[in-house]
Amino acid sequence: MLNLYINPIFPILFYLNYASPILFFLNYAAALTTDGLSLLSVKSAVDGGDTVFSDWNDSDATPCHWSGVTCANISGDPDARVVGLALAGRSLHGYIPSELGSLVYLRRLNLHDNSFSGSIPDQIFNATSLHSIFLYGNNLTGEIPASICNPSRLQNVDLSHNSISGPLRKSLGNCRQLQRLILGGNNISGEIPSGIFPELANLVQLDLSSNSFNGSLPYDIGQLKSLSGTLNLSFNHFAGKLPASLGDLPLTVSFDLQHNNFSGEIPQSGSFSNQGPTAFLNNPSLCGFPLQKTCRNNSSAIPPGTQASTPAIADNESKKGLKPGLIILISLADAFGVALIGLVIVYLYWRRKDSNGCSCTCKVKFGGNQKSKFCSFPCVNGFPNTDSEAESEKASGAGDASAVSGAAEGGELVAIDKGFSFELDELLRASAYVLGKSGLGIVYKVVLGNGIPVAVRRLGEGGEQRYKEFVAEVQAIGRVKHPNVVKLRAYYWALDEKLLISDFISNGNLASALRGQTSTILSWSTRLKIAKGTARGLAYLHECSPRKFVHGDIKPSNILLDNEHQPHISDFGLNRLINITGNNPSSSGGFMGGALPYLAQTEKVNNYQAPEARVSSNRPTQKWDVYSFGVVLLELLTGKSPEFSSPTSSTSTEISDLVRWVRKGFEEETPLSDMVDPLLLQEVHAKKEVLSVFHLALACTERDFEIRPRMKTVSESLEKIRT
Known part of the structure; x- marks a missing residue:
């Protein structure tokens, strides 16, 4: 018979041995x-x-x-x-x-x-x-x-x-x-x-x-x-x-x-x-x-356009004499050459004679490639000669002080652009509105008698022994002709005065536009236009300009905007000129050809510099400009300045905070709406285009300069993006 007696202690043992671990796990x-x-x-x-x-x-x-x-x-x-x-x-x-x-x-x-x-x-x-x-x-x-x-x-x-x-x-x-x-x-x-x-x-x-x-x-x-x-x-x-x-x-x-x-x-x-x-x-x-x-x-x-070898002349052709027709052509060419040399000699004689009798008013046409020598720079109302006067001019808005006391004796005015003509007195006697002062010189806006405004930059007063070097540098800058690069029209050299005359771009700059300090509305199509134009201008400077320039200071304040929102790159080549004339280029201007709204924004140069550019012993390279342009692209996309830092970011001396913030956002797949400028959120159709520009900007701001693309490649990539 089955024993149905159950020990009273059994339930307690069961709980301790089995139920307790199960309940603990649950x-x-x-x-x-x-x-x-x-x-x-x-x-x-x-x-x-x-x-x-x-x-x-x-x-x-x-x-x-x-x-x-x-x-x-x-x-x-x-x-x-x-x-x-x-x-x-x-x-x-x-x-x-x-x-x-x-x-x-x-x-x-x-x-x-x-x-x-x-x-x-x-x-x-x-x-x-x-x-x-x-x-x-x-x-x-x-x-x-x-x-x-x-x-x-x-x-x-x-x-x-x-x-x-x-x-x-x-x-x-x-x-x-x-x-x-x-x-x-x-x-x-x-x-x-x-x-x-x-x-x-x-x-x-x-x-x-x-x-x-x-x-x-x-x-x-x-x-x-x-x-x-x-x-x-x-x-x-x-x-x-x-x-x-x-x-x-x-x-x-x-x-x-x-x-x-x-x-x-x-x-x-x-x-x-x-x-x-x-x-x-x-x-x-x-x-x-x-x-x-x-x-x-x-x-x-061998590259296209070059000849591998000079073809040999056939023996039967080398033995032939010159044909009568060819002899007549050679004679005519000789006669024409002699006549041309004579005309040049006569021209130089009369020009020298006129130069020796020049007057101190020296009215000169800015036309052709003429060089106009004159006795002295007349005392006119145009350009304040001291820093204190420049500051007072800037406060009042116009330069009416009569303090230019002349540039110097033996000054030389050179017109670079053939299609730009006006009289020197017209330039010197016009009221000069001070646009700003920096390590790159004082800049004035001058409206000529025909209503055309120009930007006149005063450089330093030194560099007396470096005239040839100065002229060579200015001529190289003057040969740069591109619709997205500010055009240098003329320059003036004297021992104690150097002036650069360039186009005046009237609609502020990109830095002011990004911060709402101008009337420019930065829609996505406008931003893409600015990015494309700037890339075209930089690619031209790198690949096609006579000297294949390195700008060295690309940033929004050096990207000027006209009334059609086309960008114009300014200030290229100026650091070299400042060194020649003796000024200290440590502070950046962004004023060449620019308008008054540019002065409202001051920027730290390092925020746009490539990591390798911050080592003083390194020589500038075009990849520096590529990095800086990439930071500008990120600023256009996000509306944030390079020194922007999110609450979780830390300070870095190698890469600007904006670059690190965007890279982190892509790694962690932050929604695009959290990174782009809020002003662009309503342009939903631009999402794919914005994403393409983000990827291009990140390629430009790679740490390793070797793997950054060339500006030509960047420009071609932007051109493929359609609004």
Whole structure:
């Protein structure tokens, strides 16, 4: 018979042995979501995690208020789910836990600039919603996980500056939504297999630099039709000939193929024609244009427009005498030359005679390329001669003090532009409105008798022994003719007075417009017009001007606007002139050809300078201007000045706060509406265009000047953006 007696102590033992742990687990699970439990693995994996993540408590109901964690409400799920983890730049040591792959709604994983070591766990890519992973700047080893393409929407992968090794697998082609693949600064080796690039139809940025790749480039690399910016394959061991298919890449793509073992002739088709010699340096066996190394027995390596050799004259032609018709032509040419020389001699004689008898009124026409010498600069009402007078003039608005007491004896006035004529007295006796004073000289607005305003800049009084140097510099500036560059019309030189006369641009400058100090309404179409015009002007200065200028001080106050909102770049070449005349160019003007509203805004030059430009020993380069232009683009897009800093940002002496703020916004996928100027939010149709300009601005403001695009490339990219 079954004993039905139950010991009274049995229920107590059952509770202690079984029920208590079960209830404890249920209580713990109810206290923290599954996403929170997965995140606690990071706390365990980081050295000193209890201190670093002091606000990550297992007793919390949700991890959504933990530092670095972003949550969102997912349709059909009662709990807010983790969609972002951002722990960048916190000097974290440890490893990356595989439990992060349990965060099925994780979209952004941002752990860059720490000291994580070990390999990247395959399980991370079980987070199938992942579309951005930033692990650069750590000590990660091992290979690129084979599961990297498991998340079907993966768009951004940056694993650069680690110690990742192994090959690049063909399965990478399964990441069909990939837009940015940045693997530079690792130890990845082997050949790049064919078949990857045709699958990456959305790839915008590719950086495989500073690795150990070898072999030849796959021919299908030319199928990256969405690529922009710089294709960076530098500092590897690539060999063989450059595939002609590289020329099929978009014309806006810049190549960086330095420090490899490429050989043979550089193709001359498509995108190759837009590359400079820097793109191909340190490939000892590479030859052809644009390198200064011709290919043996190959005249095609010589740039178009040059002649490889002088054709030999046939023997039968060399033996023939001159034909009678040719003898007559030679005789006529000789007679014409003698007559021309005589006319020149007579002209110089009479000009010298007239010059010796010049009067002190010296009325001179600003026409042709005439040089007008005169005895003395008359005492007129035009230009105050002292700084104190300039300040009083600026306060009253007009210069009516009669203090110019002349420039000096032996002064020389030179008109540069043929189509611009007026009498010198007309210029000197007109009322001069002071526009401003800076290290680049005092600037006046002068309205001539015909109603045409000009801007007159007074430079320093020194430089007596550097006349030829001054003239050479001014003439070089005067030869610059572009609709988006302020035109220099004439100059005056005397021992104690130097003047520059240029066009007057009447509608303020971009700095004033951005801050609402002018009547200019900066709609998106207007901003894009300004960006395009400025890029065209800079590209001209860099590529087409006689001296291939480096401006060195691109910023909104040096971008003048006319009544049609067309931009005009001012102040290029002035630092050199100021050095010659003895002034201190430490403060920036932004006044050449400008109007009074420009003076309302003063800017710190460093806010627009490239990081390498802040080292005093470095010589200016065109890439400095590219960086500065990129900052201007960001200012046009965001409406924020470069010194802008968000509450979470820290001060940096290497990159302006605005640049870092925008980069962080893109890494963390901040909504575009949170970054653009609120004035542009109503122009919904411009979203794609705004995004394109953002990407271009970020390319211009790269830390590494080598991978910044040329201004020509930037200008061409902007021209493709239509409003």
